Amino acid sequence: MGFESKSAGAIAEELGERLKQARLNQNKTQTEVAEIVGVSRKTIINAEKGKAQLDVFVAILQALELVEQLDRFLPPQPISPIQLAKLQGQQRQRASGQRSQSEEENLEW
Numbered sequence: 001m002g003f004e005s006k007s008a009g010a011i012a013e014e015l016g017e018r019l020k021q022a023r024l025n026q027n028k029t030q031t032e033v034a035e036i037v038g039v040s041r042k043t044i045i046n047a048e049k050g051k052a053q054l055d056v057f058v059a060i061l062q063a064l065e066l067v068e069q070l071d072r073f074l075p076p077q078p079i080s081p082i083q084l085a086k087l088q089g090q091q092r093q094r095a096s097g098q099r100s101q102s103e104e105e106n107l108e109w
Contacts, residue, residue: 012050019057020048022064036063 003011023033030044037044037059046052047060061067079087 009050014050015057016048016050016052019060019064022066023048023060026064028064033060033063 030041034041034044039056043056044060047056058067061069
């Protein structure tokens with residue numbers, strides 16, 4: 001199923017549905033999962049509708065013992081060869097963004 005043409009909200013709803021199906025496959029109630037996670041049942045209901053904060057979503061995955069799925073969801077990203085050459089032994093901490101020429105001229109160090 002391609003996510004390329006879907007909105008962020010539609011993708012979140014799809015992930016919520018998958019979360020619900022995973023819970024049902026394990027024959028766990030929303031209340032049971034809520035108790036394991038330490039949140040209210042309403043929070044689980046919202047997560048299954050695609051309306052959850054990331055930390056709650058991850059906690060639910062942990063409760064369902066599906067946290068290993070996160071590597072498939074967003075695999076670790078290697079540093080590009082271009083960035084590696086720019087770093088020259090330093091580890092990148094943040095993106096620099098694009099500066100306009102006028103911003104560079106205003107920097108009088």
